[in-house]
Amino acid sequence: xxxxxxxxxxxxxxxxxxxxIECRSLDFxxxxxxxxxxxxxxxxxxxxxxxxxxKATYEQGVEKDKFxxxxxxxTLSTLTVTSAHPEDSSFYICSAxxxxxxxxxxxxxxxxxx
Amino acid sequence: DAKTTQPPSMxxxxxRAANLPCNHSTISGNEYVYWYRQIHSQGPQYIxxxxxxxxxxxxxxLIITEDRKSSTLxxxxxxxxxxxxxxxxxxxxxxxxxxxxxxxQGTELSVKP
Numbered sequence: 112x113x114x115x116x117x118x119x120x121x122x123x124x125x126x127x128x129x130x131x132i133e134c135r136s137l138d139f140x141x142x143x144x145x146x147x148x149x150x151x152x153x154x155x156x157x158x159x160x161x162x163x164x165x166k167a168t169y170e171q172g173v174e175k176d177k178f179x180x181x182x183x184x185x186t187l188s189t190l191t192v193t194s195a196h197p198e199d200s201s202f203y204i205c206s207a208x209x210x211x212x213x214x215x216x217x218x219x220x221x222x223x224x225x
Numbered sequence: 226d227a228k229t230t231q232p233p234s235m236x237x238x239x240x241r242a243a244n245l246p247c248n249h250s251t252i253s254g255n256e257y258v259y260w261y262r263q264i265h266s267q268g269p270q271y272i273x274x275x276x277x278x279x280x281x282x283x284x285x286x287l288i289i290t291e292d293r294k295s296s297t298l299x300x301x302x303x304x305x306x307x308x309x310x311x312x313x314x315x316x317x318x319x320x321x322x323x324x325x326x327x328x329x330q331g332t333e334l335s336v337k338p
Contacts, residue, residue, distance in 0.1 A: 216268035
């Protein structure tokens with residue numbers, strides 16, 4: 112299957128700082144990518160849809176000014192958690208759609224805010 | 226919101242077939258049934274998908290009822306490495322129509338020696 116890579120795999124940051132997570136489609140171009148958040152023992156929650164060259168579409172209840180998404184190329188989308196706080200600690204996962212609409216996932220990024 | 230219902234957990238003996246059910250009674254005519262699994266602390270892994278015919282690949286088989294209101298994922302010979310949370314998702318597929326994947330709670334499959 113297609114390969115989606117996230118970086119970093121894990122990150123620890125201080126409260127109040129910002130953290131950027133990258134999602135790359137390695138062997139295909141992805142016009143659309145999705146960002147999810149997952150808390151322990153819970154399912155994946157869709158945060159936003161990232162569209163290349165346009166603004167992201169956020170799900171209800173997700174703060175767009177806190178979770179900045181940039182999809183500047185067909186192989187890269189970034190999620191920036193601004194002014195992170197301990198409650199933002201979570202597992203963040205991206206997914207990219209292939210040209211035929213199939214979805215492949217990155218390996219996830221574990222964010223810990225201290 | 227998720228459109229599927231799955232049992233929260235199941236056990237399976239190693240080497241035996243694991244049959245994971247999923248109810249999707251409100252599925253639309255253009256929606257496919259997808260199965261993903263998530264091993265602890267990893268991103269979800271695609272397993273299989275289908276529209277109305279039964280499907281088989283190297284990982285699993287997918288059996289969809291004739292009315293399409295339910296399906297079963299079959300792992301023919303479960304191994305310990307198949308221990309994971311299995312998610313059944315319905316979505317529109319195809320270029321320019323790739324719908325969002327909305328995850329329900331999934332089934333936590335434990336394969337035991």
